[in-house]
Amino acid sequence: MPTFNAEQLRTIGTSIFSGLGVPVEDAELVSDLLVEANLTGFDSHGMIRLPIYSRGIKMGAVKPGAEMRIVEETPTSAVIDGGWNLGQVVAKYAMEVCIEKARNGVVGLVTVRNSMHVGRCNVYAEMAMKEGMLGLMSVNSASYVAPFGGKSKQLGTNPLCFAIPAGEEPPMVLDMATSVWARGKIMVYMARGEELPEGIFMDPDGNPTTDPDWYTQGGVLRTLGAIAGYKGFGLSLLVEILTGILTEAGTSNSDEYRSRPFYGGNGIFMMVIDIGKITDLGRFKSKVDDLLRKVKESPTAPGFEDILIPGEPERRSREKRLRDGIHVEDRTWGDIVVLAEELGVPIPEPIG
Numbered sequence: 001m002p003t004f005n006a007e008q009l010r011t012i013g014t015s016i017f018s019g020l021g022v023p024v025e026d027a028e029l030v031s032d033l034l035v036e037a038n039l040t041g042f043d044s045h046g047m048i049r050l051p052i053y054s055r056g057i058k059m060g061a062v063k064p065g066a067e068m069r070i071v072e073e074t075p076t077s078a079v080i081d082g083g084w085n086l087g088q089v090v091a092k093y094a095m096e097v098c099i100e101k102a103r104n105g106v107v108g109l110v111t112v113r114n115s116m117h118v119g120r121c122n123v124y125a126e127m128a129m130k131e132g133m134l135g136l137m138s139v140n141s142a143s144y145v146a147p148f149g150g151k152s153k154q155l156g157t158n159p160l161c162f163a164i165p166a167g168e169e170p171p172m173v174l175d176m177a178t179s180v181w182a183r184g185k186i187m188v189y190m191a192r193g194e195e196l197p198e199g200i201f202m203d204p205d206g207n208p209t210t211d212p213d214w215y216t217q218g219g220v221l222r223t224l225g226a227i228a229g230y231k232g233f234g235l236s237l238l239v240e241i242l243t244g245i246l247t248e249a250g251t252s253n254s255d256e257y258r259s260r261p262f263y264g265g266n267g268i269f270m271m272v273i274d275i276g277k278i279t280d281l282g283r284f285k286s287k288v289d290d291l292l293r294k295v296k297e298s299p300t301a302p303g304f305e306d307i308l309i310p311g312e313p314e315r316r317s318r319e320k321r322l323r324d325g326i327h328v329e330d331r332t333w334g335d336i337v338v339l340a341e342e343l344g345v346p347i348p349e350p351i352g
Contacts, residue, residue, distance in 0.1 A: 002333055003325040003352035009035045010077040012340060012348060013050055018344035020057045021237045022064040022086065030088045033119050038326045041317035044184025047328055048191060051335035053086065053117070061262035062116050069092050076105040078233040079247075083116035084126055087266055088123075090115040091137075094270055095124040099131055102272040111317070112268035113249035117141070121161035122175040122314075124270070129163035129171055130317060132281050134273040137161045140243040143252035145179040148233035151206030153235040157183050158239035166277070167285035169292045173311035178236035179221045186215045190330035199226060243267035325351050 013031030018024055030053070038046030056062035066083030068090055073079070078097050082090035094112045101108030118124070121137045128135030141156035159173040159182070180200050189196055189212040196210045203209045204218035212219075224232025244251035249267025251257060257264045275284050296307055329335075340347050 001327040001329055002350035003052075003327050004348060004349055005321060005325050006035050006039060008348040008351075009038070009328070010049055010325060011346060012336065013047065015345040016050065016054060016336070016343060017064075017337050019345060020054055020064070021056070026064060026086060026089045029092065030086050030119075032087050033123055035326070035350070037046070037120050038122070038328075039318045039321045040314035041118055042182075042184075042314075043188050043329075044182045044190050046326075047336065048184065048187060049117070050331045051332070051339060052229060054339055056116065056262045059261060061260075070097065076101045076107060078111075079108045080110060080112045080206050082112055084116060084225075084265065085112050087116040091118040091124045091268060092127070094268060095127045095135070095137070095272075098272045099128050099133065102128070102133055102274045106274055106277045108270075108272040108274075110268075110270045111243075111247040111249075112266075115249075115268055116265045118266050118268065119262065120175060120312075121159050122163060122173050125161045125163035125175070126171075126173060128272040129173070132165055132274075133275060134165070134275055135161075135163040136271040136273075138239045138243055138269050140240055141183070141266055142263045143258070144183045144221050145223060145236065146202065146206070148223050148225075148229040149182075151202060151204070151220060154253045155179075155223075155233075155236045157181075157221065158243070158252075159238045160239060161233065164288060165285055166288040166292060167282070167283075169289045170309070170315065171311060172288070172292065172309055173314070175310075175321075176224075178224050178232050178239060180224055180232070180283045181221060183221065186212050186219075186221070187254065188329065190215055191331040222269045240270075241268040243327035 010031050013034055014027045017027035034046050034049055041110050063084045066085040069081045070078050071081050080094050094110050098108040098110040125135030125137045138160045143153040143155055145155040147154050149230045157177040157179040158179045196212050201209050202220045203214050223229045223236055240251050244267050247267040275281050292309055294345055337347055
């Protein structure tokens with residue numbers, strides 16, 4: 001796999017999006033967030049998405065520059081129509097609205113329909129966290145997950161994300177799928193030609209498989225939790241209700257959702273809590289610090305070197321990949337090169 005530094009990938013991503021008619025500011029935003037996903041170890045939401053988004057733009061399913069409208073609102077809530085704009089652009093705008101709504105009261109709540117894939121949810125929840133607020137976000141997606149005990153695609157990977165500010169300690173940022181894995185991780189393993197770990201995937205008959213090629217042949221992801229998969233199933237249903245029904249975006253298994261071109265997009269649920277209107281913000285952060293320190297300092301079980309707080313693995317990955325570069329799957333890079341050649345975009349030389 002070729003290796004590039006982050007700036008090389010940002011530059012080619014921005015140039016390709018711009019060449020496809022994406023407004024420059026939006027092209028820079030989306031490209032930056034794809035590279036940030038790679039840096040933090042989420043290759044499933046990184047440059048592997050560039051050819052996919054580009055295909056959506058070419059077929060007219062993704063509408064760069066489309067108007068994003070507040071269609072209903074109260075002082076503390078809003079319903080937004082994303083106009084099928086790029087999901088990162090829509091979600092950033094929606095979180096800005098949600099933060100302002102929280103300032104108007106205590107809790108801000110925003111729902112979004114007609115948005116394309118938003119990428120990693122942490123980016124938007126952290127926008128609230130940086131304002132001294134607690135950010136929560138979830139989305140649904142195309143159905144690739146079987147219910148606990150089932151074998152057919154009924155649910156999206158339906159991530160939940162919380163971003164919580166701390167004081168002296170790094171913040172706690174939890175961004176997780178309610179399936180065992182995000183769908184994009186299967187795509188990464190396919191692109192790399194590697195077998196999956198056990199317990200992740202099933203073939204269409206419900207038999208366990210480690211072959212990622214079943215992804216294009218009806219394979220199904222499991223819900224989070226292994227033998228306790230009913231817990232992940234319950235969380236996934238909760239997300240589906242918040243993001244598919246409350247938003248009117250459509251549930252992952254609905255005919256409406258499945259009839260849309262290009263994966264059906266994301267229904268989005270956001271909530272922001274203005275911590276300082278409930279308790280003293282400084283005291284809150286100090287108590288979060290105490291909690292995280294005590295957890296970090298607790299004894300480790302055999303086979304573990306340390307205890308990692310949610311968000312810590314991503315920070316470690318970012319430091320390493322900024323130093324050593326980002327590996328891009330051969331198949332993914334080949335697709336990017338084809339796009340670059342079509343649009344006359346300069347192709348960078350790998351650093352390794």
